[in-house]
Amino acid sequence: MNVLVTDPIADAGLDRLRNAGHTVETAYDIEGGEALVEAIEGVNALIVRSGTEVSREVFEAADDLVIVGRAGIGVDNIDIDAATDHGVIVANAPEGNVRAAAEHTVAMTFAVARSIPQAHGRLKDGEWAKGEFLGAEVNNKTLTIVGLGRVGQEVAKRLDSLGMDLVVYDPYISEERADRMGAELVEDLHDALAAGDFATIHTPLLPETEGMIGEEELAQLEGGYLINCARGGIVDEDALAAAVEDGTLAGAALDSFATEPLPTDSPLLDVEDVVVTPHLGAATEAAQENVATDTADAVIAAFNDEPVINALNAPSVDESAFPRIEPYIDLAETAGKVAAQLLEGRITEIEVTYEGDIAEEEVDLVTASALKGVFEPLEWQVNAVNAPQLAEDRGIDVVESKSRQSEDFQSIVRVTVHNGDDALAVEGTLFAGEDPRIVRIDGFRVDAVPYGHMLVARNADTPGVIGLIGTVLGDHDVNIAGMFNARQVHGGEAITVYNLDQEVPTAAVEELLADDRIISVTEITLDAANGREE
Structure with a gap:
């Protein structure tokens, strides 16, 4: 990753970034404006102090920017609203000085x-x-x-x-x-x-x-x-x-x-x-080293998709609590992604519900990840930084609720999406504390491993349907890694969830939908930005 530093910081911070394998360029003559707009291309992290003005124009030009680190406390020289709009984390170093x-x-x-x-x-x-x-x-x-x-x-x-x-x-x-x-x-x-x-x-x-x-x-x-x-x-x-x-x-x-x-x-x-005195409040050797290393740590955390402890425009979490919520971050994103692709129509409301032990944790970061999952299939440029703002901008209500009671599992994360008339919920949990599973889709009890390629088929609960789906997938060289079938009443509607090793060709989907017993087929790719619904 490429890091641009436009205001002097202690060598300890620069060394920490380089030791983590990142390329660091110092350009202390840049104060902002057009010079920074030109220099920001290809930059993944920008580190500034008070001398650099980071305007909306900078963020608009910064396609690769992940984080702006302020080596100090004050951030009035950074357009935080613009950063949020573009999904860029802004973090300061409030403790160091x-x-x-x-x-x-x-x-x-x-x-x-x-x-x-x-x-x-x-x-x-x-x-x-x-x-x-x-x-x-x-x-x-x-x-x-x-x-x-x-x-x-x-x-x-x-x-x-x-x-x-x-x-x-x-x-x-x-x-x-x-x-x-x-x-x-x-x-x-x-x-x-x-x-x-x-x-x-x-x-x-x-x-x-x-x-x-x-x-x-x-x-x-x-x-x-x-x-x-x-x-x-x-x-x-x-x-x-x-x-x-x-x-x-x-x-x-x-x-x-x-x-x-x-x-x-x-x-x-x-x-x-x-x-x-000429702004000497933070001018001690210890303070300068502290803010430099704190800022470097924030940049490294952002690059590693870890919580940025002093993020100002992104959900943060105490370092000691992060291990307890970390497994739920991807789980919530997956649940949101699956729910968004299974519900037809414009999404008007998103509910994120926590039950059991997870309800006792600070879950802002998990909720933001759930929103990210919902919005990604809609082809919006989204991450955990701007997902809450995207929801507000688009008039989508976000409701978070917690209950320490959980009927079936130690912890449950449920993402429910509404389109004004209908709602669809996807629930996830962790088996043995670290094995993520999707355990309920639209009220149907399932056991799906949330990774790779998934196919969710709604079908009539009649003999031969599962055999048909397996045959069609096999004819198109799609291998089934796992499957789970669920129904609520005998002879009614059923859901079958398949974990697949390959994408499903359009021809296979069309062949499945040609059978009257198949109500809908949704392919969801969890290891890419978007799924595809047919």
């Missing part, structure tokens, strides 16, 4: 509270300005944390241990989670800021967070300090400079900015009590 970002936030808190950069500069200039700097202690002060994600939690732990009281504003966490951190959850941003002596920002840059801290919000933090080592654009920089300049705030410290590099005419540079 969490500690570094948290430590930098704490360092910036002390720097601004004790005027360390300013005093350092004066002393370097030969001035002993001991009497001009009166700092603030953090002990017994209140820290307002805006965004209690991974970095926010690490900052909370560190500053809590230094004697600070914690107040949290985060509309996406529960009061119980805040309590576990020893923090008070405040539902209103203004109230949270008003309670703080210091405020640190730890939210991603999203439409709802852009410009979230403006003049009115800064006024609530009167006399306090604002520290932002998250993303630029969250804080109104002009308003912040003015608030520090006029004394509304005692000081501010920023490591990220709306425009980077920070323009030389930024008002932040003219205010004495504003401390700035």
Whole structure:
């Protein structure tokens, strides 16, 4: 596989990719745009940091792209919606630089509270300005944390241990989670800021967070300090400079900015009590190595069709839980593929049902695989990344349900497709924990091995029909590897499922359908993208 890296990452990540047998090309002069569109041809994985803009045009040109790995946390430079539309995984590395970002936030808190950069500069200039700097202690002060994600939690732990009281504003966490951190959850941003002596920002840059801290919000933090080592654009920089300049705030410290590099005419540079650093939050040797290797691991997992742990637009699963659900991924896809080809008409709804032990697991990835199986025979370009989006775009309802009770097997995965009038279900399970089987089709109990070529025949339950099918297949040099016949009532309709070693020629299908006892014949190829229904 070919990997293109357009922003510098630690050699440890590059070495891991090469050691896994992949070709790695570095092109650090590409920042996006037409140059990236041209370079993306034939590329299977793209690794970027914040310097490369990955636009919709890039995804439209990237026919072979499997994954975009962001060596870091923020992904506002990647069009995730476009990636999803084209079935490309986007994964970041949120853990690798969490500690570094948290430590930098704490360092910036002390720097601004004790005027360390300013005093350092004066002393370097030969001035002993001991009497001009009166700092603030953090002990017994209140820290307002805006965004209690991974970095926010690490900052909370560190500053809590230094004697600070914690107040949290985060509309996406529960009061119980805040309590576990020893923090008070405040539902209103203004109230949270008003309670703080210091405020640190730890939210991603999203439409709802852009410009979230403006003049009115800064006024609530009167006399306090604002520290932002998250993303630029969250804080109104002009308003912040003015608030520090006029004394509304005692000081501010920023490591990220709306425009980077920070323009030389930024008002932040003219205010004495504003401390700035050039986006150094993740700039430690350990952090850079961690995000590089985490990103490389994500790429390798995607190439191996394994779950990508930090995927942002694809179902993910905890690494420890993956072995328990892995056998069901292909089983669910097969069940969906079989169901879609046996039901006539436009699919309007897909149900994925889990019964027994599997119902206790996180099954988002299994459900996405079931949707992939349903859509593949319809000749849509689909994978587990874009299957849920395809369903939404086409107005197909997706229903997932679980029950810990299972009548016949330890675990069952059932995929049911609806066309508005009729429904058809295909059920699968694992024998001996790892042997996949299709055990029920449209209510008929079967025992089919889900691989290779399958032929599903609906026929009248009369003598000689199975012999006819076997004879016709034999006459056309199609070998039967296994078969199972099922009926619900004597003399009614039956289903026969054949595992075959070869594809069924069209002439054989036509010969079978010429017999009045054969109701329908559906050939399903499970080791290729599409089946064929006659």
